[in-house]
Amino acid sequence: MSPQLAGVLQLTALIAALALSYRPLGDYMARVYSSEKHYRPEKWIYRVIGANPAAEMRWPAYLRGVLAFSAVSVLLLYLMQRVQGSLPGSLGFSSIDPDQAFNTAASFVANTNWQSYYGEQAMGHVVQTGGLAVQNFLSAAVGMAVAVALVRGFARSRTGELGNFWADLVRGTVRVLLPIAFLGAIVLVACGAIQNFSGIHSVGQFTGGTQEWNGGAVASQEAIKELGTNGGGYFNANSAHPFENPNPLSNLFEIFLILLIPFALTRTFGRMVGSLKQGYAILGAMAVIWLGFSALMMWTEFAHRGPAFEIAGGAMEGKETRFGIAGSSLFAVATTLTSTGAVNSFHSSYTGFGGGITLLGMQLGEIAPGGVGSGLYGMLIMAVIAVFIAGLMVGRTPEYLGKKIGTRQIQLAACYILVTPALVLGFTAVAMALPTPADSMTNSGAHGFSEILYAYTSAANNNGSAFAGLNADTQWFNTTLGIAMLFGRFLPMVFVLALAGSLAEQRPVPETAGTLRTDKPLYAGLLVGTILIITGLTYFPALALGPLAEGLAS
Numbered sequence: 001m002s003p004q005l006a007g008v009l010q011l012t013a014l015i016a017a018l019a020l021s022y023r024p025l026g027d028y029m030a031r032v033y034s035s036e037k038h039y040r041p042e043k044w045i046y047r048v049i050g051a052n053p054a055a056e057m058r059w060p061a062y063l064r065g066v067l068a069f070s071a072v073s074v075l076l077l078y079l080m081q082r083v084q085g086s087l088p089g090s091l092g093f094s095s096i097d098p099d100q101a102f103n104t105a106a107s108f109v110a111n112t113n114w115q116s117y118y119g120e121q122a123m124g125h126v127v128q129t130g131g132l133a134v135q136n137f138l139s140a141a142v143g144m145a146v147a148v149a150l151v152r153g154f155a156r157s158r159t160g161e162l163g164n165f166w167a168d169l170v171r172g173t174v175r176v177l178l179p180i181a182f183l184g185a186i187v188l189v190a191c192g193a194i195q196n197f198s199g200i201h202s203v204g205q206f207t208g209g210t211q212e213w214n215g216g217a218v219a220s221q222e223a224i225k226e227l228g229t230n231g232g233g234y235f236n237a238n239s240a241h242p243f244e245n246p247n248p249l250s251n252l253f254e255i256f257l258i259l260l261i262p263f264a265l266t267r268t269f270g271r272m273v274g275s276l277k278q279g280y281a282i283l284g285a286m287a288v289i290w291l292g293f294s295a296l297m298m299w300t301e302f303a304h305r306g307p308a309f310e311i312a313g314g315a316m317e318g319k320e321t322r323f324g325i326a327g328s329s330l331f332a333v334a335t336t337l338t339s340t341g342a343v344n345s346f347h348s349s350y351t352g353f354g355g356g357i358t359l360l361g362m363q364l365g366e367i368a369p370g371g372v373g374s375g376l377y378g379m380l381i382m383a384v385i386a387v388f389i390a391g392l393m394v395g396r397t398p399e400y401l402g403k404k405i406g407t408r409q410i411q412l413a414a415c416y417i418l419v420t421p422a423l424v425l426g427f428t429a430v431a432m433a434l435p436t437p438a439d440s441m442t443n444s445g446a447h448g449f450s451e452i453l454y455a456y457t458s459a460a461n462n463n464g465s466a467f468a469g470l471n472a473d474t475q476w477f478n479t480t481l482g483i484a485m486l487f488g489r490f491l492p493m494v495f496v497l498a499l500a501g502s503l504a505e506q507r508p509v510p511e512t513a514g515t516l517r518t519d520k521p522l523y524a525g526l527l528v529g530t531i532l533i534i535t536g537l538t539y540f541p542a543l544a545l546g547p548l549a550e551g552l553a554s
Contacts (some may be wrong), residue, residue: 003326007324007326007330010252017256018256021260023267027267029268033172037177039174054193063498065169069165070142074105076134077109078101079455087409089124091127092120092200097534100116103479111143111148111339114459116477117473125217137224140177141177142235144176144372146373147265148168151380152500153500154503161504177224187250188222188253191246191253192247193244194215195218196214198216200212203214219237226239227372230464231335231339232341238332238344239345240320240343251344259369262375265373266373269376275519281520286369289364293333293337298325301350323344330356331344333358336358337361338366338370339366339374339462350471352550355547358549362463363461365531367382380497385527386523390526394516403508404506419488428456437452438452440471446545450546450550456480456484
């Protein structure tokens, strides 16, 4: 079997698995977030945190809940790292330095999971399982809660109430993420991923000495790392490490976990707004972009240029032979079109155009299908922009799902799409202008510029993957990347929730013969075009200086 055919078969199997899970999971999540029943363990949690799950919240109160919970999470995770040396199960590792502890705390709470440290050489069992793994669940649940709040804004009318943040947070964690992650961990253990709490031990006999490894609760963390589109690896090699991702079957399963909830949330959206066709339109736009990027990435990496590529069957540098080009390319696209950031190969070693595809996937806003929750609300913001553009073309007041898109709505949507590019391009420009940050680049020229552009793109878009050629463990990068993660995560949420509140207050607008049908393929095509045009206008100059220049020169 040729590598190309193997890639097509993997993609086909992945699509089939996602299609089979789409309807049951999407409907289940709609019931979870619409239910008024509270399970006994959930009631215990509400009692401990002092929350009333039945109390409806307007958008400022919902936002305060998001920000307060996240701020406390950053503080607790920071403190756990600072006192690690005194904790049991630390494996003898010392406490984390202040700048790196801040960077890591901001990273995991913001669902970014950027790592400027070697996991197996820095974090003990308590911090890994009691700190980082817990935030993998909670940060994903926060994103889902904000997405559901926006969906309620479209579904409700003549009220500013968007539900209860604490109820949405707890339900998303207890009823959605925990059960699926539990099953996912069992599958990964069956595939060969490790799950233990062993200490550091020597492995094998090598020239010059032995190699030391520590164990850990890897399979359970790997499952929620992918399912929650988090991305932080137990080991520095991340999902390229055989303890995390042992074989091609586990690799395909991890890609499935990454895409599972973001795609299924489109059906949850359709069910909650009372029109499954609206969910299918959003799904269609996501799927077109994802399939296009997957095909383009595999074509780019399989293209043969020179004897070495011909012998290897393609660009194999930086890729695991057990996954090959197809498995690596599918993983790279899945992880950069979502906010996952896990890697099973090193994006810095991809071809110039291949590296550009990973960059562009993040710069789209990670909305195809995007992160858990963040992908859906990011795509709905773009849907509002697309409706506005269509309204300008035909001279009508734009409407979406029976809600008028007026001045306030478009201002909030515009602020949302401007925040991340401002962070990415601003920090990249400053880093390139100052002498010290440039010393962290392994490469010079276009590839070196791509390393820094990739770092801030990954941080501000809450992805977490890296080009793997940049030494980011410096005070400058730990601090600025941490700031970019926090602002890139929570500033957009402010505009999302404000938009949700303004939509929920409106009266529904009756559909007329002149109403734009947003559940048709024509609109889905308009939405895809809007996304590509806005991203192109924003990032093309920076891409031209980096991956495009490198690709054209090779």
